Amino acid sequence: xxxxxxxxxxxxxxxxxxxxxxxxxxxxxxxxxxxxxxxxxxxxxxxxxxxxxxxxxxxxxxxxxxxxxxxxxxxxxxxxxxxxxxxxxxxxxxxxxxxxxxxxxxxxxxxxxxxxxxxxxxxxxxxxxxxxxxxxxxxxxxxxxxxxxxxxxxxxxxxxxxxxxxxxxxxxxxxxxxxxxxxxxxxxxxxxxxxxxxxxxxxxxxxxxxxxxxxxxxxxxxxxxxxxxxxxxxxxxxxxxxxxxxxxxxxxxxxxxxxxxxxxxxxxxxxxxxxxxxxxxxxxxxxxxxxxxxxxxxxxxxxxxxxxxxxxxxxxxxxxxxxxxxxxxxxxxxxxxxxxxxxxxxxxxxxxxxxxxxxxxxxxxxxxxxxxxxxxxxxxxxxxxxxxxxxxxxxxxxxxxxxxxxxxxxxxxxxxxxxxxxxxxxxxxxxxxxxxxxxxxxxxxxxxxxxxxxxxxxxxxxxxxxxxxxxxxxxxxxxxxxxxxxxxxxxxxxxxxxxxxxxxxxxxxxxxxxxxxxx
Amino acid sequence: xxxxxxxxxxxxxxxxxxxxxxxxxxxxxxxxxxxxxxxxxxxxxxxxxxxxxxxxxxxxxxxxxxxxxxxxxxxxxxxxxxxxxxxxxxxxxxxxxxxxxxxxxxxxxxxxxxxxxxxxxxxxxxxxxxxxxxxxxxxxxxxxxxxxxxxxxxxxxxxxxxxxxxxxxxxxxxxxxxxxxxxxxxxxxxxxxxxxxxxxxxxxxxxxxxxxxxxxxxxxxxxxxxxxxxxxxxxxxxxxxxxxxxxxxxxxxxxxxxxxxxxxxxxxxxxxxxxxxxxxxxxxxxxxxxxxxxxxxxxxxxxxxxxxxxxxxxxxxxxxxxxxxxxxxxxxxxxxxxxxxxxxxxxxxxxxxx
Numbered sequence: 094x095x096x097x098x099x100x101x102x103x104x105x106x107x108x109x110x111x112x113x114x115x116x117x118x119x120x121x122x123x124x125x126x127x128x129x130x131x132x133x134x135x136x137x138x139x140x141x142x143x144x145x146x147x148x149x150x151x152x153x154x155x156x157x158x159x160x161x162x163x164x165x166x167x168x169x170x171x172x173x174x175x176x177x178x179x180x181x182x183x184x185x186x187x188x189x190x191x192x193x194x195x196x197x198x199x200x201x202x203x204x205x206x207x208x209x210x211x212x213x214x215x216x217x218x219x220x221x222x223x224x225x226x227x228x229x230x231x232x233x234x235x236x237x238x239x240x241x242x243x244x245x246x247x248x249x250x251x252x253x254x255x256x257x258x259x260x261x262x263x264x265x266x267x268x269x270x271x272x273x274x275x276x277x278x279x280x281x282x283x284x285x286x287x288x289x290x291x292x293x294x295x296x297x298x299x300x301x302x303x304x305x306x307x308x309x310x311x312x313x314x315x316x317x318x319x320x321x322x323x324x325x326x327x328x329x330x331x332x333x334x335x336x337x338x339x340x341x342x343x344x345x346x347x348x349x350x351x352x353x354x355x356x357x358x359x360x361x362x363x364x365x366x367x368x369x370x371x372x373x374x375x376x377x378x379x380x381x382x383x384x385x386x387x388x389x390x391x392x393x394x395x396x397x398x399x400x401x402x403x404x405x406x407x408x409x410x411x412x413x414x415x416x417x418x419x420x421x422x423x424x425x426x427x428x429x430x431x432x433x434x435x436x437x438x439x440x441x442x443x444x445x446x447x448x449x450x451x452x453x454x455x456x457x458x459x460x461x462x463x464x465x466x467x468x469x470x471x472x473x474x475x476x477x478x479x480x481x482x483x484x485x486x487x488x489x490x491x492x493x494x495x496x497x498x499x500x501x502x503x504x505x506x507x508x509x510x511x512x513x514x515x516x517x518x519x520x521x522x523x524x525x526x527x528x529x530x531x532x533x534x535x536x537x538x539x540x541x542x543x544x545x546x547x548x549x550x551x552x553x554x555x556x557x558x559x560x561x562x563x564x565x566x567x568x569x570x571x572x573x574x575x576x577x578x579x580x581x582x583x584x585x586x587x588x589x590x591x592x593x594x595x596x597x598x599x600x601x602x603x604x605x606x607x608x609x610x611x612x
Numbered sequence: 613x614x615x616x617x618x619x620x621x622x623x624x625x626x627x628x629x630x631x632x633x634x635x636x637x638x639x640x641x642x643x644x645x646x647x648x649x650x651x652x653x654x655x656x657x658x659x660x661x662x663x664x665x666x667x668x669x670x671x672x673x674x675x676x677x678x679x680x681x682x683x684x685x686x687x688x689x690x691x692x693x694x695x696x697x698x699x700x701x702x703x704x705x706x707x708x709x710x711x712x713x714x715x716x717x718x719x720x721x722x723x724x725x726x727x728x729x730x731x732x733x734x735x736x737x738x739x740x741x742x743x744x745x746x747x748x749x750x751x752x753x754x755x756x757x758x759x760x761x762x763x764x765x766x767x768x769x770x771x772x773x774x775x776x777x778x779x780x781x782x783x784x785x786x787x788x789x790x791x792x793x794x795x796x797x798x799x800x801x802x803x804x805x806x807x808x809x810x811x812x813x814x815x816x817x818x819x820x821x822x823x824x825x826x827x828x829x830x831x832x833x834x835x836x837x838x839x840x841x842x843x844x845x846x847x848x849x850x851x852x853x854x855x856x857x858x859x860x861x862x863x864x865x866x867x868x869x870x871x872x873x874x875x876x877x878x879x880x881x882x883x884x885x886x887x888x889x890x891x892x893x894x895x896x897x898x899x900x901x902x903x904x905x906x907x908x909x910x911x912x913x914x915x916x917x918x919x920x921x922x923x924x925x926x927x928x929x930x931x932x933x934x935x936x937x938x939x940x941x942x943x944x945x946x947x948x949x950x951x952x953x954x955x956x957x958x959x960x961x962x963x964x965x966x
Contacts, residue, residue, distance in 0.1 A: 101697055101734045101741075104690045107662045109731060129741065130731040131723075132659050133777030137770060142907040148893055149901060149908075152770050155663020155799060199669075207694045224677060231681040242703055245687045246680070250694035273669060273676045280670050281879045288888030289878035290670075291663040291799050292895070295888045302853035302889035312882070411777060413729045504854050504889075582696055 098575045102129070103582055105204040107156050108592025110422075110551055112563070114581060116572050121581065124560070124567040126551055128422035128592050131395070135409045138541040143169055143510055143533050146541060147296055150529065153543065154591055155291045156199075159192035159283060160522035162296040163357075164529040164543070167364065167518025169298045172531055175508040176362045181300025183494050184286045184504060186358050187313060188293060188301075189520070190491040194320050195279035196523035197436070197480045198328060200589045202272035205477070206265055208583050209335050211255035212247045214262035224270055225263075253579035261334055268327045275323045282316045285309050300505025305498045313495055321488045324481070332481040336463055336474045343465055346473040346584040348566035351375050351430050352438035353549065355382065355528065357521035358490065368490055369439050369521060370446040375430055379445050384519060384528065387544060389423040392556040396423070400556055404530040405515065407542035422592070424555040425548040433562045434525025434549040435588060436479040437470055451489075455482050473587040480589075510536050522546050524589040547591040563588055650685040651813045652714040654707055654751060657690055658731050658744040659771040659780055660720025664762040665691050667799035671806055672880055684809055687714065690733075701734035704747065708754055715812060716755035717805075718783045721764040721771040722748050725779030745786065752787035757812050759793050760784065761805060763900055766796040766825075773901040784824065793817070794824045797871060798895035801878075804829050823898070825870065834866035834892050837874035854889040863909035865894025 101111055109130035115123040134153055138146060150165045151158035163185060170176060177185065218229045235243040242249075256262050280290040286303045287293025295302040303309070336343070352374040356367035371382040389407060391400045395418040398408035412418070424431075432438075443449050444456045459482060460466060469475055510533070517530045525546030532540040552561040560568075563585060570580050657665070669676055680686050686693075688703045695703070707714055723730035728745030735741055752758050760783035763769040771780035784792050793812075795804045808826060811818045819827045835841070843849065843858035850857040858864070869892055877884040885892055893908050894900050901908075 101701070102690060104693050104696050104700055107691065109657075109733065129733070130659065130744075131778060132730075132771045132780070134770070136775065136777045137773045137901070140904040142909065145901075145908045149770060152661050152663065152798060155661040155666045158661075158663065203692065212694070227681055228677065241706055242687050245685065245703065246689055246693035246695075248694060249699050251696065251699070270677055277670045277672070277880075280666075281882050284879035284883045284888075286888070288883055288885035288890055289873075291666045294885035294890040294893055297853045297890065300853075303883075304854050304856070304889060411730075413726055505852065507852070 098578060103585055103590075105207065106586060106590045106592070107154065108547070108590070110547075110590055110592040111420075112567070112581070112585065113419075114567060114572075114578075116575055119571055119573070121567045121570045121572060124564040125419055126422070126553060126561050126564050127420040128547075128551065130592065131411055131413075131421040133409065133411065135407070135541050135543065138538050141538050143172065143531060143536070143538050144298060146529070146531065146538065147298070148292070148294070150543060151292050153545070154522075156196055156591065157192060157522040157524070157527075158290075158292050159188045159287070159296070160520060160527050161529075161543070162293060163189055163520045164518040164522075164527045166296050166298055167520060168516045168529040168531045169518070170364075170508075170516070171518065172514040172516030172533055173298050173508045173511060174514075175299040175506050176364070177300035178503045178506055179362065180305050180498055180502050180504045181506070182359050182362050182364075183498055184301045184303065184305070185296060186494050187491065188283045188287050188296065189357060190487055190494075191279050191282035191290075193487055193523050194282070194484060195276050196589075197484045198272050198279070198320075198323070199276045200523070201328065201332065201477065201480065202269045203276075204589070205586050206269055207247065207250065208253075208579060208586060209256055209339065210265040210269070211257070211262045212244075212250075212266065214259055215266055217259055218263055220263075222267065225267060228266070228270070251577040251579040251582075252574065253577055254573075256335075256338055258338065261338065264334075265331060268331055271323070271327065275320055278316045278319055282313050282320075285313050297505060299508045300503070302505070304504055305500045305502065307500055310495060310498055310500075314492070317488065317492060317495070321492075324484050324488055329481050329485060332477050333459075333463070336478060339474065342474045342583070343463075343469040343472045345570055345580070346476075346566045346587055347471040348433055348562055349431055350377075350471050351427075351432045352441055353382075353427055353432035353434050353526050354438045354442045355519035355521055355526045357439075358487075358494075368449070370443045370448055371519070372442040372446060373427055373432065374438070374442055374445065375428070375432075379442065384517060386428045387528070388426050388429075389544065389548070390426060390555040391418075391423050393418055393420065393553040394423045395419075395421055404517070404528065404542040404544055405532065405540070407530065407540070409542075420553045422552045422561075423548055424552045424561060425544050426555055429555075431552075431555070431559060431562050431565065432549055433566075433588075434546045435476065436483045436523075436525075437476045438525065439521060440479040440483055441467075441470055449486075452486055455486060473583055476587040512536055522591075524591055525549060545591065550588045551590050551592060563590070650681075650683060651809070652687050652707075652712060653684040653717060653809070654687050654704065654714050654755070655689040655717040655719065656704075656733070656744070656747055656751065658718065658720035658722050658748070658764075659769075659778070660762065660764055662691055662719070663799040664719045664797075665689070668802050668805050670879060671802035674806065679806060679809075683806070683813065684715075698734070701742075704734070704751065708750055713756045714754075715757045715759060715809065716751050717759045717761050718748055718752075718765045719761045720744075721768050721780035721782065722786050723771065723778035723780050724786075725777075730778040748783065748786050752783070752791075755791065757793065757817070758783060758787060758791050759795060759805070759808060759812075760824075761795050762800040763796045763798040763895060766794040767898045767900065769798065770901045774903045789824060792824055793820065793826060795829075796825065796896040796898075798900065801829075801872075801876075803876065821870075829872050830870040830896075832870065832872070834869045834871055834873055834886075837872075838866050838886060839874060840886055856887075856889055859886065859891035861911060862891045863907065863911050864891035865897055865912070866892040867912060868899070869894040869897040871896040 111127040113125035287295040356371035358368035397412035728743035731744040732741035
């Protein structure tokens with residue numbers, strides 16, 4: 094008997110995305126990942142003032158706008174031949190740090206936690222916290238209505254092996270609530286320098302628009318320390334508690350084990366040195382990054398433009414009815430290889446580079462405390478752990494950078510938009526390596542291409558039919574009940590995808606394909 | 613624990629004392645004491661970056677939890693809900709079948725080219741993807757009210773910017789505008805949505821302007837209440853970012869953008885773009901991004917300023933200090949002065965950068 098199960102859409106991610114999975118003998122045998130929404134940013138940017146790109150590209154993603162602003166402004170800086178002064182560089186780092194703090198915490202608590210935490214445990218709450226009691230009363234009332242959607246948006250959910258430890262569930266629910274405040278606080282840290290958030294106006298070519306005052310430094314520091322407390326007291330202990338409750342998830346979702354990182358947090362104004370180390374980890378070997386090795390293939394993507402182009406030559410011509418094509422996401426490749434990007438790639442490459450002893454120590458000690466070796470990082474839990482550890486490191490470094498600011502000193506340098514030029518900006522969004530490439534002609538944008546983290550992680554097969562990163566990571570994942578494929582969404586969400594997803598599960602045990610609805 | 617009148621007034625106080633004087637909010641506070649049933653909300657996302665959702669999460673008082681437990685019943689929201697796949701699509705089908713009233717929140721533009729194939733959510737019984745266009749039509753028809761959340765849903769936004777590759781449309785182009793309320797802004801602001809939902813729940817449709825925006829939030833131009841306005845009046849203009857003066861010459865869109873940023877700032881009142889040293893980019897304006905020639909940092913058409921034909925509609929709102937006719941003169945004078953001083957500086961080979 095063959096089964097085809099469709100999950101469409103996958104929720105608790107950003108965007109529109111879908112995956113088709115074949116299951117055999119209780120395990121995923123094959124997978125197809127699809128992006129379900131197209132807007133055409135690169136087409137819209139053509140012919141516009143290059144300066145507009147910083148604001149326009151932020152609107153690619155409301156979760157990681159600072160990362161897009163950074164990639165874009167670095168592309169413009171390089172094309173305009175301008176660099177920021179110290180204050181400008183540091184403030185950009187402070188905004189990028191705020192965006193990372195916001196997104197990782199939101200991802201773990203508000204996007205991922207409901208795959209592990211049993212929200213109904215709130216009914217057993219006996220404490221005095223008014224918010225917890227408020228939620229408890231609300232759930233009680235909701236459940237009593239008997240409505241099909243009672244308890245929405247937290248119910249219904251897949252049947253699955255949720256956490257059974259009552260205290261752990263209650264702690265996690267409490268932190269789920271608290272994390273809203275923490276995420277908002279991180280957004281405020283960005284707004285202090287960026288004017289507003291989501292979507293800052295304060296990142297400009299040559300630096301930033303906000304000035305340095307002691308009051309702003311103090312305002313940022315107060316919030317940073319509050320978040321640091323949360324990371325140490327809640328986030329890291331919660332990730333470790335989930336890891337201890339689900340040790341088998343250190344062995345699920347490995348993928349290709351090829352990693353790519355561009356580096357982030359500039360330590361000099363030329364941007365040649367970053368705190369996170371750039372590099373490409375291919376088949377067990379760490380190589381120096383060279384952006385010339387990046388190509389995008391489109392045989393399976395819904396574009397009629399040529400395949401195998403470097404982003405400087407990139408084209409984006411939509412063709413929704415193209416035969417064979419199953420996604421709006423292109424297949425990004427580095428030296429023809431599919432590469433995983435994200436916190437796992439950043440932490441592993443920085444660790445392996447040996448250049449940041451505090452990163453290496455933290456990674457090694459955490460693995461030791463979990464009785465796991467480095468290979469455990471290539472897994473669902475490995476990705477969550479790297480995200481949490483990265484946040485601890487970044488919060489610590491950010492405090493140092495903050496105190497390097499100098500009130501009264503300039504925050505930007507003068508620039509002119511050149512008649513003709515080109516440039517690129519490489520950085521890291523929360524979910525991985527992000528690059529923007531620009532070509533300018535007659536003071537206007539002639540060509541603009543973005544290769545986003547989800548192009549790497551969520552993309553389809555390449556021209557040779559080699560699977561994309563999430564497609565490969567799904568292979569071998571056990572599916573206990575194809576009608577409640579909670580395991581598949583755990584793998585997908587561990588990548589923090591930045592597009593809305595749908596998953597299709599096919600179980601071929603004969604030539605016949607029977608369609609089942611996933612309830 | 614329900615939201616009480618006292619809680620609400622405290623919350624409104626957090627938004628700024630000015631709001632407390634609004635009769636609208638006092639009425640909301642009174643009505644909250646009646647303890648109405650939470651109103652079901654279905655929130656769907658099309659051509660969006662989820663920035664509006666992220667923005668709403670920045671709400672301070674009431675908190676996100678207060679909103680979900682006390683004001684609305686959030687039946688569907690892809691970024692928040694536990695359910696995946698058909699489990700969550702069934703919620704939408706259920707809403708179409710049931711007689712229960714609900715508010716539809718649409719975040720993002722609606723692509724209509726090629727029958728809407730550029731954005732799909734879920735599949736039908738035959739495995740064919742269901743377009744966002746169809747969801748907006750079907751759910752919109754059934755909904756009691758529709759909130760077009762953000763600039764993309766209100767005007768079409770960047771997806772609809774030239775050359776509009778996917779035929780992106782605003783919500784009012786898809787469903788009967790009479791039930792739609794527009795909340796433009798990129799992103800939309802937390803107190804706008806929370807205030808609107810509370811109003812719809814307690815009193816029905818609020819007072820709207822001709823573009824279906826609530827008057828309580830969109831009656832005034834940014835320029836009317838801008839803290840840099842005294843610099844504008846004096847003709848003292850910033851020539852680079854971070855100068856903290858009137859940014860008219862840097863392309864500020866405050867004079868054509870209706871929003872309440874100067875009154876309530878952003879992110880718990882910490883900052884807002886103009887205070888932050890950059891011009892307003894007009895993210896709530898109908899012309900945001902728009903045509904290729906419409907640059908973010910491009911000065912509002914200089915030629916039009918003296919007689920203000922381009923700004924004529926807004927001229928009467930330029931402030932109570934001066935009348936429309938004099939404002940034209942002042943702008944022309946001020947801009948002229950700034951430009952000539954800039955020219956002089958350049959002649960003296962002084963750097964105009966920071």
